[in-house]
Amino acid sequence: MDMFRRTFAEIDLDALAGNVRRLRAALSPRTFFCPMVKANAYGHGDVGIARALEKQGVRHLGVCLIEEGLLLRQAGIQSDILVFRGFDRAGAEQILRHRMKPVVSTWEQIEDLEALATGAVNVHLKFDTGMNRLGFSTGEAQKLFDRFWQNPKLRVEGLLTHLWNGEDAGQADGDSAAQLRALRGAADRFKALSPAVHALNSAGIVHRLDRAGEKADPSHPLEAMDWGCRPGLMIYGSNPVRPGFGCELEPVMNLRSHVAVYRTLAPGEGVSYGHTWKASRDSVIAVVPIGYADGYHRLLSNRASALFAGERAPVVGTICMDYLMLDVTDAVKKKNLSPEKDQEVTLFGRSREGVLMPAEELATHAGTIPWEIFTSVGERVPRVYKGGAA
Ligand SMILES: Cc1ncc(COP(=O)(O)O)c(C=O)c1O
Known part of the structure; x- marks a missing residue:
């Protein structure tokens, strides 16, 4: 792809592989494991990440x-694709x-699936345990079990909740x-069907891993069973609790981007809309071609x-739609750089x-x-892929 601007998101597939490898190594090989690639794999490019x-x-x-799942199927992804949003009959x-x-989060969805099924359909049942968003109440567990027990068209493959x-x-x-x-408690009702039971997002998982060593205590709810994991943020390299x-x-x-042009400002001169920043010394300003239209927030x-x-x-100064400005005076001096030199910015x-x-700092x-x-x-x-399957 032609890139005249040279502003891009480098996607490091080796880093992804390392994060997943370390995570898998810390879990049991039997642990249900479903990385989240929704929302274009958190902006990383869902097809590339899924592959x-x-x-x-x-x-x-x-x-x-469903649209996200269709895109993955069209790209040849063969894995089981769990669709978390609700759906109607057309869906x-x-x-x-x-x-x-x-x-599945509603009785209507169960009816639709049963009516449409030609063979056995594997479903994951979602329970609302406090998020108050989607899911059955845990009080419905027995009724749900009865609906699925010996049902030739519907099988419970998983039970889940979201923290x-x-x-x-x-x-x-x-x-x-x-x-x-x-x-x-709800899962106890389904023992005869042996579904996977998954509940841990990244925060839950890092707490689970933190407890794996000397803190191990099988009576702690996190350790009381082999909770299935649905990591999102952490596979992309960000820890929701704290680094490490x-x-x-x-x-x-x-x-990344590359400096488009440099400006030298005398004390008192301002930069960008509204001159919200003014130079207090002779300053070198790098104009970088990325702005809020690219998702670099004006805030x-x-x-x-x-x-x-x-x-x-x-x-420094107000971030524009297509540009932002950096005060690179100290860096230029320290590294003895020529401001004319085309310079990459991360x-x-x-x-x-x-x-x-860290993205967390931003x-x-x-x-x-x-x-x-x-x-x-x-x-x-x-999105420019590097390493791995690139
Ligand atoms: C149902 C569900 N499971 C798992 C995740 C992954 O969460 P995280 O990115 O915090 O790991 C999400 C993200 O919003 C989610 O909605």
Whole structure:
């Protein structure tokens, strides 16, 4: 693909493989494992990520939309694709036609699937244990079991819930522990059908891994059974609890651009709309061709930094639709760089020099979460794959 602007999201498939490998090694080989590739694999490019995961032996992938599942099937992805969003009868038809796995949250969906099924359909039943979004109440578990028991058209392959506060999963009396106990209670009713029981998102998983060593305590709800895992954020290299907690992760997306032009400012001169930043000394400003239309939030104006020649350089002035400006005065001096030289900039991820600009840091400056930083990276930013299957 032609790239006249040279602003791109480098997707490091080796980093992805390393994150998944370390995670799998810490879990039992029997643990149900379904990486989430919804929302274009959190902005990383769902087809490329799904192919790389399949290469690693992953057999289940999670999407939100039927459309996302169709795209993966059209690209030749063979894995089981779990569709987490609700669906109507037309959606059920597509799910079945394309051999996807419905995550079922209502009795109507059960009826639709049963009416349309030509053979046995494997479903995953979702329980609402406190998120108050989608799912059956755990009080319906017995009724659901009765509906599925010896049903030639419907099989329960999995039971699940979603943690609404996975960050507290380490506490035996926390919100997550209560949710896990509730799901376990529902799962007890289904023992005769031996479904996979999955509940852990990234936060739950890193707490699970953190407890694997000396803290091991089989009475803790996290350890009371082999909870299936649906990691999203962490496979992309971001830890929802704190860096290094539970396991080491490497960023998969490195958002990069190249300086378009430099400006030298005298003290008192301002930069960008509204001159919200003014030079207090003779300054070198790098104009970088990436802006809020690419998903680099305007809220980061005068707050964030980027990596320029491996050095942190503050974002100065208001971020524009297509550009942002960096004060590179110190970096240019320190490294004795010629400002004319075409220079790569890393907005987040790891620079070529090996320096890290965590997406989490940008998220904090923008008052948001790393999930949104990744998924905001715009469509006009090409994803360029490196390593792995690239
Ligand atoms: C149902 C479900 N499971 C798992 C995940 C993965 O969560 P995380 O990205 O925190 O690992 C999500 C993400 O929103 C989800 O909606």
